[in-house]
Amino acid sequence: MNDKIASILKEMAVLMDLKGIDFKPRAFERVAYAIEELSEDIKGVYKRGGLKALEEIPGIGKGIAERIEEFLKTGKIKEHRELKKDFPINIDELTSVEGVGPKTAFELYKKLGIKTLKQLEKAAKTGKISELEGFGPKTEEKILRGIEFLKKSGGRYILGFTMPYIEEILGQLKKVPGVKKVEAAGSIRRMQETVGDLDILVVTDKPSKMMDFFVSMDEVASVHSKGRTKSFVKLKIGMDADLLVIDKDSFGAASQYFTGDKYHNIKLREVAMSKGYKLNEYGLFKGKKNIASKTEEEIYKKLGFDWIPPEIRNNTGELDAAKKGELPNLIDYGDLKGDLQIQTDWTDGVNSIEEIAKEAKKEGLEYILITDHTKSLAIAGGLDEKGIEKQIKEIDKINEKLGSRFKVLKGAEVNIMKDGSLDIDDKTLAKLDCVGAAVHSNFNMSEKDMTERIKRAMDNPHVDIIFHPTGRVIQKREAYELDIDEIIKHAKKTKTILEINAYPDRSDLKDDHIRKGIDAGIKFSISTDAHSASHLQYLKMGIAQARRGWVEKKDVINTRTWQEMLKLLK
């Protein structure tokens, strides 16, 4: 529902822009973003407190609240319909093509009657676009390339999976002669779940050499633009990459500026303006005088804020907290001592218990919890009670072999059945160090039933952790219907841990749910859900996810030694 309303408001903003209306579109755009970021269903907000509750959401005033009400009641917004009448084109689809914005889309509609992506592709392929006044062959080519890209990728990449490739590129740039500094900015520095493009900031003595190298890298498929300070390419994996050459004295300003996010920066620039300054990528200026630009710290400080970790820069309260000196002391990337969800070759993992234990030790961990699937997940060869008993004995042997410096803990990922019962008996569960429970079937239940199902599992005295609590798989599967507030409340009551699953396409719980849990005072585990030793590297993505949810070290059970960690379980 939130996404639906957000996309309508966004479209209204674009259409008003086309009509030449000033400022009003910005208000709609801001609200669309606010609703997208909202962790609560907007329908629920309205049910709870009507128009008043809607107006409490920052950016929503009387006017937009009434339009939202209209949508919730009638399923449409009259003003939206009327705007659409003037511009009967699929704006969203057309502007998702690189280089095509609203103005271009409307121009093409007026001149060629193009309404859809398909029609755009046909017009470009038959050379109709380059014949138009104001357009040329280059624009037409660019449109075709944009469409190809769109077909290939859908536009966004899961950061955890893409990270090694990005690091490879940054590594190459670091070797170019004259280079002083190379840093990724944008959503990569903010460690978002998915990224649309790669923004690279570089300090170098030899800018032209850097640009020449960058645009001719093996990974580059085509060059959009190449300038003195800024170049823009498409990589072979389909992702766009920007490289910006920055003066070392303005690196802090550039880093702040290009890290974003957009709404954090808009807010920050507004604050700068209200203090009589101007903030851009070159520095913080009072008149023509540069008063801060070398580091992010000094810029934030001059504006009255503590430095804010990139992961939480999204204008959802971090600026207020930074002003008051009340930012959370976020969990750090080296803070985890163990991994609490690991599958082995006893079920659907590829490595043996011993292999993965050795790899975990190499990664600097002190312990792992083995959590193979259980019997009702037949497709993964889930273990029954007998199998679990057998594995317990095997783990004892391995622990003896590994000695006292590393510990393999006994666990399982038991299935939560449709009625909330578990597929392994309590007697067996009692023998395990730590039990995770998860939903792997019957995803299509009502919110109420699914919430009750998981709550019942949490009531089991042996269930310590709920694994990947919402069940989503990014770019593949939506989360099942779940009342997350109720789950958090019940986690608090039953002392059940909720997992922050670090596997990149799960990233489950997601950041705003985590933040709600933090506010409620529950504890989390961070684990990889590794099915092979190489997956252990994803632990840092889980930490990033936790940081985005304002998690501190004390909130996560596996920042403790295994002995202390076990004490925190039921």
Add this chain to the structure above:
DNA sequence: GCCGTTTTCGGCCCGACTGTTTTCAGTCG
């Protein structure tokens, strides 16, 4: 349309690069 430790009215974030045509609009980040 929204918002307010200088405002309930008068403001609303900033700059590089391209393609196109001759001074700039559009797009993007």
